[in-house]
Amino acid sequence: MTFRLFILLVLLTLIEVYAFQAVRTVTKTKWVQWTYLAVSLGTLFFVFYQFTKFDRKVGQTPMTMLTIGLLLLVLVPKLIMILVLLAEDMFRLVLGAKNFFVQYDAEESFIPARRKFVSQLAIGLAAVPFLSLVYGMTKGKYNFKVRKETLYFDDLPEDFDGFTFTQISDIHSGSFDDPEKIAHAIDIINAQASDMLLFTGDIVNTHATEMHPWVDLFSKIKSHPFGKYSVLGNHDYGEYIEWNSAAEKEQNFKDIIDLHRQIDFKLLRNEHVNIQKGASALALVGVENWGVKFKKAGDLAKASAGLDPNAFKILMSHDPSHWEVEVKSHPELYHLTLSGHTHGLQFGIEIPGFIKWSPVQYVYKQWAGLYEHTGRYLYVNRGFGFHAYPGRVGIMPEITVLTLKKGRPVA
Template sequence: MKRKLSFAPILFATLLFFALNAYVLSGLNTLNGSAYLNPIFWVFIIGLTFSLFYAIKQMRLQGVNRFFKIVSHAFLIVFVAEIVFALLLLLGDFYRFILALTSNFQADGYHWLPRNNYWVYFAFFMFCITVALFAYGITQGKYAYRVIKHTLYFDDLPANFEGFTLTQISDVHAGSFTNPKAVQRGIDMINAQKSDLFVFTGDLVNNAAEEIKPWIGHFAQIKAPFGQFSVLGNHDYGDYVKWPSESAKVNNLQQLKAYHKELGFRLLLDEHVELVKGDQKIILAGIENWGIGFGERGDLKKALQNTSIQDFKILLSHDPSHWDAQVKNNPSKIQLALAGHTHGMQFGIEAFGIKWSPVKYRYKHWAGIKTENGRYLNVNRGFGFLGFSGRIGIWPEITVIELKRKV
């Protein structure tokens, strides 16, 4: 039986969208009472909205193209900036209302106070700042690589590995890249760290293995004395697009695994390797993607087979939800887990002691170092980008971790 389409949510969203724009227009009219403002405003908003609907229709038929990216990002920028403007305008109007209630009852009745033009100008200024931030995030922010360094201390680190360094990147999403020079700058920054070990924690592509092909020459430049190792992320399995057949999907994954080898990455599929220095070793394990709501494929028990409780272990696992579910309390202690996946939602603020992103409402720990039960987790903010073709406040990350023994 075909499911009936409910128009109530669509009608509600339409009315809400109309109300938002009408309210924003009322604020603009406070600043500029031109007779031309209203028709220009509505022609722009309606034109942009219908362009988005058309772009979505074409995207469903032909896939994501340049027109869809331009229109969807333009709509997103205007919509978010309007929300910022409307919230500040509402705050000013609420203050006017309270002020009127407390001090403006006259003998001839209630009087509504005029808007404070300075406050409306401030709201419009913040509208412009929002547009500028998004413009920067789309043009520059998505390639504004940051090197973030951590020094971690362990009771049980083998002495020969004192000062051992590793570089981690995650979530390349090669199908989103458009700027070879910018990507090369990121690769050069990785190699400049001269770490002992390089690891990649999943999502090499958005959907199809061929996305990485134009970038093989870039990422194959990454070298480390103890090797380059990788795992798969949820996007690497091709679960989010329709394939002509199941065999085509399987072949895509096999091709992606072959590309990992071509990059010089040793792909760890529920297995581990021993990193040996002198007569001591540490275990580097990697599992297939395991994430709540994103496919629980990985087999940690298999990856740790033939290791001992006393071994010092580093785990590559794409999704940080795996750490909470299976790692932090595992009977066989895993001293350090490395993940990615969240991208920090590519939007947020990490400044002035504030660390916030909307992704925090989905993941308890979404970026940086977390320690619990004598074990560490690092969540990399991602090297690439997906969906929103930009980054604002949450910049692409190259993590460098130094292992030290507790004195």
């Protein structure tokens, strides 16, 4: 850990030295330069100090999240600045070589001086991610968006034509710091007046106690006519910290399971329930977490045991990699799978009809929104809460409303 911190400190120092060239080129005023250095280096010192204080037995705390946020605030804009400066330096090097070898002039410097407007451009471009990250930490993390999708199935049971359900995912209650914003989000959920509510995992970051201040608020999610159901996510198993004993870890897991009862969610652990409406029924299947890179506690065979192979099935599985690896090519048809987990990395660009991008797409093929494969659908919720970085930029917290329709969409 100490060696890693040392490498991080060296890298951050090199980035700081290089990025400072832009500031020094734009202004020769010493007090401006020194103020910039004092703020920047002071922030880096704080970040470095907090990393040395990180306790693996405690895990993520509000201070940890603030530290990560500050690190991104000082790092990402400077990386943008460096890209611009590097491009200019390559041009300066080529121009210097030309001056030296082709049209040698002893009075000319080998490498021309930096151009002020290029450094101004670098700082201007760097301001975009800086302001975006600040917005994400102050406003974006609670900028809840309702996203609606209508899905058509030829074999949807007759009585479920027009059936609606609200999906939320990745609450991460240990990250919250504003009860009024969470209360507003609960009001949004209730306003959808769906037939059923489905939560696809990660109720906490690690500890069951993180949810205790929020139980009363989440208990205000109204009863839905066909119930409120949930599954577990990777963070619900307490896998990411060091526990004092196996018994302590197990008790925390039991307490997390009990949280679902406290907020009136029916937790499905590798099991299914039949949802009856009129003379029709559909199967709601819930598996524990199963992820390519994370805990594989989900058991689809166990969860579906006894089900009619021809039943209309909705699967709740936290990690979308489960759908990619097992579900979409399963011998039995799971009509719709609901996942979360990725958060859309809480950072990206989404302009409907034009662009949908996040760095997380290079890790997960399915990372946000609706996907389809041979008539099997997956919806990946962008997450209700936030984790690690205490904000959201471009990928806003999501409350999803899905409507099931029989037949095919009208062209």
